[in-house]
Amino acid sequence: MKLATWNVNSLKVRLPHVIDWLKTNQPDMLCLQETKLTDENFPVKEIAEAGYESIFAGQKTYNGVAILSKQKGLEVVSALPDFVDEQKRVIAATFGDLRIVSVYVPNGESVGSDKYDYKMRWLPSLTHWLQQELKVYRKLALLGDFNIAPEDRDVHDPELWEGKVLCSQPERSAFGDLLKLGLSDSFRLFDQPEKSFTWWDYRMMAFRLNRGLRIDHILLSTDLARDCAACIIDKSTRKLERPSDHAPVLVELS
């Protein structure tokens, strides 16, 4: 069983990359973020031709999340139950005994901004909802763009980023609250190369210089973490023509 997540930064532009990636990697589920598509424009047909079902929650211009899967998803939830929000940032579904949650955590713009406040209200609401979900589903995977680098080793230049958005202590503490629910950061279950990142700014040759952050994650409940055989970041997609600024993250469950 393979689970993956990828912030595609426009599914319209990245559809050929996504189709190719599905064909090469054959994940059972691929969670997408920043689809930037309304639901009527979701490329259901093209994805079905690659052998995948689609569930999605989108809006015009911004945000938008989806789960592509070989099996059909059930018990679909497409918003946080206790957080009134126009922005489409959550979609969850059940596949057999697996609960899959795809999230696009708010970016937060800069520490102290209105968008940062929104992020810091959004995260506890996510945590509270997942606490309920984990009572129902023992096998739960939370995948997505968390817009949080959990530790200094997830940052190319920790001094430059110290206290900044994506790295601030309140954000890291909110990430820690997710782990306290009993979720594991699958990437850290294994030895990993130093300076492993999932996002590199389009500007200033950041990818070529490997000036990135690890902000895309796959968190696994205890019952899934036990069966996790590998977690890798696929940097190859970032070298394609017109790439997303994020790389996919992939776990293998035995």
Next chain:
DNA sequence: ATGGTAGAGGATCTA
């Protein structure tokens, strides 16, 4: 110093 690049949409906003 507040740059720079990309996407959506058609002037800025978001990241």
